[in-house]
Amino acid sequence: MTGQDWISIVSIIVAGFTIAIGSIAPALGEARALTQALDSIARQPDAADTISRTLFVGMAMVESTAIYALVVSLVLLFANPLLP
Amino acid sequence: MDAMTPTTVLTVGPLVITDTVVTSAALSLLLAGGLSLAVRMEGPREALEVVYETLEGTLRDMVTVDVTPIVPLILTQWAFIAAANLVGVLPIVASPTRDLSLTAALAVISLGAGHVYGFRAHGWRYLKSYVSPNPLMLPFNIIGELSRTVALALRLFGNVASGELIGAIVLSLAGPLLPVPLMLLGLITSVVQAYIFGVLTLVFTASAMQVAADRTHPTPEAT
Known part of the structure; x- marks a missing residue:
């Protein structure tokens, strides 16, 4: 096993862990936001427009954390700077 | 990875023209040409005016x-x-938006729009928003502006590129027709991401104008 082999192995394993661990917190956060929004819409159906609009934008902000993890793992897999 | 990296169409000296450039230029021409042709005709113009006013009301x-x-x-x-x-x-x-270069360019436009409209609304006093609430926060305000722009670019890129990548992987694993449900989901994601990009640009621009507005007309809530 050369050093390059070890770099590939570690990169692949770390890429898997990155996306697995990195998507836990955003998933929980989005679920929480969604339940709150559904709760509010059930209480006040009149405000459904405003709530769902804000929900979309807020979820996009929360989701960007997961997207960062995805981008890092994609870089590790397909554009690894340490591998030739 | 041909699903994620743009393919080179033409090389002119040091310039490399990828399919992103070709597709996005063709789309721009098509949109601009089609819409400017449509507003010349009686029927389509009225339809477009209704659409414009509805969207303007939403914003x-x-x-x-x-x-x-x-x-x-x-x-x-x-x-x-x-x-x-x-x-x-x-x-x-x-999709041209699976190229990080294009989404970065769009995000830079969005960053510039915030500053341009902030300046246009309140002149040089707009720069004071960088040293508010006190000059110690200057680096944090700058980092905030930059990270918000990077997030805007990466969000669009990540969503579109991951959609295309998943489609390509399922296609190579399972064969044709299997990616169709994923592509249908991708249609929703495409429209929602476009909506979110526009709304975030609006929110950032409006907050730039708002900050300046608070400074010139201080209200009890703002202080």
Whole structure:
């Protein structure tokens, strides 16, 4: 096993862990936001427009954390700077 | 990875022209040409006016500042990004937004728009928003502006590129027709991401104008 082999192995394993661990917190956060929004819409159906609009934008902000993890793992897999 | 990296179409000296450039230029020409042709005709113009006024009303309800100068920018972003995301479902053509360069360019436009409209609303006093609440916060304000721009670019890129990548992987593992449900999901994602990009540009621009507005007309809530 050369050093390059070890770099590939570690990169692949770390890429898997990155996306697995990195998507836990955003998933929980989005679920929480969604339940709150559904709760509010059930209480006040009149405000459904405003709530769902804000929900979309807020979820996009929360989701960007997961997207960062995805981008890092994609870089590790397909554009690894340490591998030739 | 041909699903994620743009393919080179033409090399002119040091310039490398990728399919992203070709597709996005063709889309821009198509959108601009088609719409400017449509407003010359009687029927389509009235339909477009109704659409414009509906969308302008939607934008107006979202923020408290006057959105009239920003509306054309946001609607252009919506039209271009939605078209660029949706063109990926066509065979052969790939979404130009799966290229980080294009999404970064769009995000830089969004960053510039915030500053331009902030300046236009309140002149050089706008720069004071960088040293508020006190000069110690200057680096944090700058980092905030930059990270918000990077997030804007990466969010659009990540969503579109991961959609295309998943489609390609399922296609190579399971064969044709299997990626169709994923592509249908991708259609929703495309439109929602375009919507979100425009709305975030609006929110950032409006907050730049708002900050300056608070400074010139201090209200009890703002202090």
